[in-house]
Amino acid sequence: MRTLIKDGTVVTASDTFASDVWIEGGKIVALTDPSQRAALTGSGQPDRTVDAKGKYVFPGGIDCHTHMDLPFGGTTASDDFDTGTVAAAHGGTTTIVDFAIQSKGSSMRAGLDAWHAKAEGKAAIDYGFHMIMTEANPGTLEEMGGLVREGITSFKMFMAYPGVFLVDDQQIFRAMLRAGELGALITMHAEIGLPIDVLVQRALSEGHTAPVYHALTRPEVAEATGTERAIALAEMAKVPVYMVHLSAQRALERVMEARDRGLPAYAETCPQYLFCSEDDLRGEPGNPWKGAGYVCTPPLRPAHHHAHLWRGLRNYDLQVVATDHCPFCMKDQKELGRNDFSKIPNGMPGVETRLYLLWEGVRDGRISMNRFVEITSTAPAKIFGMYGKKGTMAVGADADVVVWDPNQEKVLGKDTLHMRVDYSPFEGRKVIGAPSAVFSRGELVVEHDQWVAKQKQGRGQFVRRGTFGL
Numbered sequence: 001m002r003t004l005i006k007d008g009t010v011v012t013a014s015d016t017f018a019s020d021v022w023i024e025g026g027k028i029v030a031l032t033d034p035s036q037r038a039a040l041t042g043s044g045q046p047d048r049t050v051d052a053k054g055k056y057v058f059p060g061g062i063d064c065h066t067h068m069d070l071p072f073g074g075t076t077a078s079d080d081f082d083t084g085t086v087a088a089a090h091g092g093t094t095t096i097v098d099f100a101i102q103s104k105g106s107s108m109r110a111g112l113d114a115w116h117a118k119a120e121g122k123a124a125i126d127y128g129f130h131m132i133m134t135e136a137n138p139g140t141l142e143e144m145g146g147l148v149r150e151g152i153t154s155f156k157m158f159m160a161y162p163g164v165f166l167v168d169d170q171q172i173f174r175a176m177l178r179a180g181e182l183g184a185l186i187t188m189h190a191e192i193g194l195p196i197d198v199l200v201q202r203a204l205s206e207g208h209t210a211p212v213y214h215a216l217t218r219p220e221v222a223e224a225t226g227t228e229r230a231i232a233l234a235e236m237a238k239v240p241v242y243m244v245h246l247s248a249q250r251a252l253e254r255v256m257e258a259r260d261r262g263l264p265a266y267a268e269t270c271p272q273y274l275f276c277s278e279d280d281l282r283g284e285p286g287n288p289w290k291g292a293g294y295v296c297t298p299p300l301r302p303a304h305h306h307a308h309l310w311r312g313l314r315n316y317d318l319q320v321v322a323t324d325h326c327p328f329c330m331k332d333q334k335e336l337g338r339n340d341f342s343k344i345p346n347g348m349p350g351v352e353t354r355l356y357l358l359w360e361g362v363r364d365g366r367i368s369m370n371r372f373v374e375i376t377s378t379a380p381a382k383i384f385g386m387y388g389k390k391g392t393m394a395v396g397a398d399a400d401v402v403v404w405d406p407n408q409e410k411v412l413g414k415d416t417l418h419m420r421v422d423y424s425p426f427e428g429r430k431v432i433g434a435p436s437a438v439f440s441r442g443e444l445v446v447e448h449d450q451w452v453a454k455q456k457q458g459r460g461q462f463v464r465r466g467t468f469g470l
Contacts, residue, residue, distance in 0.1 A: 001025075001047050003442065005403060007034055008052025012059070012393050013374035021057055022046075023399040026442035030395060048444070050437055052403050058373045059393050060094025060400030060438065061355055064380040065244055065268065065322035068098050069118045073345035075333045077326050078420045081122040082457050084325065084351055087418040089125050089446050091352035092435040094400035095390050095463065097128045097380075099156060104134050104164070108143045112152065116462070123460030124453075125440050126400075128384070130154045130187060134164075136171035141178045151464025153385050154185040156244065159226045160193030160297070169233060176237035183467030185383070186234070187242040190226035190251070191218065191298055200342050211291035212281040213341045215299035223298050224250035231258045231265050240264035240468060242383065245324045247273040247298040249308040256317045264470065266383060268320035269309050271357045272296060272348055276425060277303040292334040293423050296324065297346045310366045313375060319383065321358060321375045323350035327421040349419045353412060353426060355402075359433035385466035399442035408434040410449075 005021040010031065020037055022030035032040060066088075069080040079087065081098075088096055100115035102108040108131055119127055131147055133140060133155050144155065157172050158165035167175075172186070179186050199217040208216075227243055231254060234241035246252060246267045258265035278300050283290035294300055312318035326347025328334050337344030355376060361367045367375070381391025389398050410416065412426040438446040441461075445453040453459065 001442065003048045003050065003444070004046040005050045005052050005057055005401065006037065008055050008057040008403060010057045010393050011369045011373050013370055013378035016369060021393070021401065023401070023439065023442045026399055028393065028395055028397050028399050028401070031393065050403060055436060056369065056404040056406060057393070058402055058404065059377045059391055059397070060402050060440065061092050061376045062095045062097070062380040062386070062391055063088060063093045063323050063325065063351055063354065064097040064320060064384055065270070065324050066096045066098045066351055067324070067326035067347065070326055072326070072347070073343065074336055075328060075345055077347065078329050078333065079325070079327050079349070079351070081119040081127070082124065083418070083420040085124040085127065085460055086451065086456060087352040089438055089440065090418045090449060092355040092402045092404070092438055093125070093351060094438065094440045095126045095128070095386070096351070097130055097384060099132050100129045101132045102134050102140065108133065108140055108147060112147065119462070121458040123458070124445070124456045125460045126463050127460055128386070128463040128465050130156050132156045132165065133175055134167065136167060136175040141174060144178050144184065145182055148182045148184050148467065153183070153465045153467050154187055154242070155179060156187045156189065158189040158193070159229070160189055160191045160196065162193050162197055165189070166193050169229065172230070173233050173237060176234055176239050176241070180237055180239040185240060185242055185468040187244050188230040190230040190243050191223045192226045196222055204340065204342065209339055209341055210288045211283065211295055211341050211344060212278070212288065214295045214344065215278050215281050215301070218297065218299045220248040220250050220301065223248050224254055227251040227254040231255070231263065234265070235263055240266065240470070243267035245270050245273070245298060246318065247305070248301050249305050252308055252312050252317060256312070259317060266319045268322045269312070269318050270322060270324050271350055271354055272300060272425065274306055274309055275357055276300050277306070279303065280425070289338065292337065292344050293330055293425060294348065295334070295341070295344045295346055296326070296348045310361065314367055314371065319375070319379045321354065322380065323354050325349060325351035327419055329422040331422055348425055349421045352417050352419050356410065356412065356431045356434065357426070360431060363432065382470060383468070385468065386463060390463070399439050401439040402435050403437040404433065405436040406433045408432070408436065410434045
């Protein structure tokens with residue numbers, strides 16, 4: 001199957017140029033000036049031609065932080081690897097990296113096998129895994145080597161959620177040392193959980209049960225302190241470290257200070273921290289419960305943090321925008337915390353809306369098109385060992401390609417999106433700029449917001465990622 005995407009403007013993390021894109025065998029086989037087209041088609045017409053005149057062509061999005069089919073808080077995320085990856089593709093994302101979980105007292109192998117079973121035969125786009133480590137004992141430290149050889153080259157550790165995910169500094173440090181030996185990367189949920197639990201219990205004892213108290217009991221200083229501790233441990237271990245879902249100014253300043261000293265500290269933020277705020281957690285007059293739809297961890301911050309995070313993206317202090325996609329329906333799921341904010345399942349839907357929202361930053365001049373491609377595709381590919389195969393418009397790369405119409409309008413809402421959730425945090429928001437065609441490994445999977453590939457379930461492939469190479 002030979003495909004020609006003609007007359008588009010190719011956008012990479014570093015360049016913008018007019019080019020035809022030729023796809024064959026699931027790969028990009030040529031990027032050519034449109035003036036060369038007649039000579040290239042002389043030996044035979046392409047099987048499919050996509051007209052990209054007036055549109056941009058860039059690498060498919062990579063969402064390196066999703067939680068499909070995740071058991072949490074007495075329920076399970078409403079998107080599985082079927083519905084969640086289909087939604088991702090509709091929004092221009094062609095690869096995800098999800099989180100497999102080591103259960104307390106169990107092996108990482110058992111956790112990885114469980115997540116392979118969740119994804120295999122269901123995923124519609126390509127996927128990889130990080131491994132959540134809930135223990136760093138001699139057995140799990142030894143296991144890390146085998147997982148790295150299988151392409152699981154990043155490990156997530158938590159300073160939060162005592163009794164479930166939390167590990168102490170000694171375990172984090174041991175895992176970092178081991179990761180350094182293997183060329184792997186430790187990613188951190190950097191939010192000090194033990195004091196937070198005290199604040200939660202105090203709020204509940206005083207009768208504060210509304211969703212906004214999820215934010216008020218997880219203050220900015222908890223994230224800033226956790227970030228500083230994680231960076232200090234990584235500096236001692238002489239290894240890189242990656243902060244997931246950074247939400248606040250002071251945490252960002254800790255990353256900036258480390259990077260200014262030349263340390264390999266990296267961080268992602270998420271669209272919810274760029275576009276939503278603590279005010280959303282307060283709900284509406286007479287209906288504070290609506291705020292439950294905005295409960296995620298770390299929590300949404302006051303709106304003044306938005307400007308700091310956008311500046312961090314513009315100035316390369318933040319490297320990636322991922323989603324932390326972990327949706328729960330308002331009915332029956334978020335409802336579990338109706339009378340106790342600490343029991344509201346933590347998470348928001350976002351895997352489909354990331355590119356729509358960030359394009360607003362391009363339109364508003366907050367980031368360039370090239371930076372848009374970098375933070376949504378190229379940087380995650382580089383940091384997480386996929387670059388060359390994913391994250392770039394280059395000969396030999398997988399033909400994960402988005403044709404983006406900068407003038408197409410879309411109204412975001414639960415009925416116009418494909419995520420399996422009964423609300424949207426951005427209900428009624430009109431965006432301008434949308435994918436008109438999405439290719440996954442050379443196959444046209446979405447066209448004009450319709451799934452057009454013959455297969456959905458199971459067409460996605462597991463991505464064996466390389467070790468950290470920056």
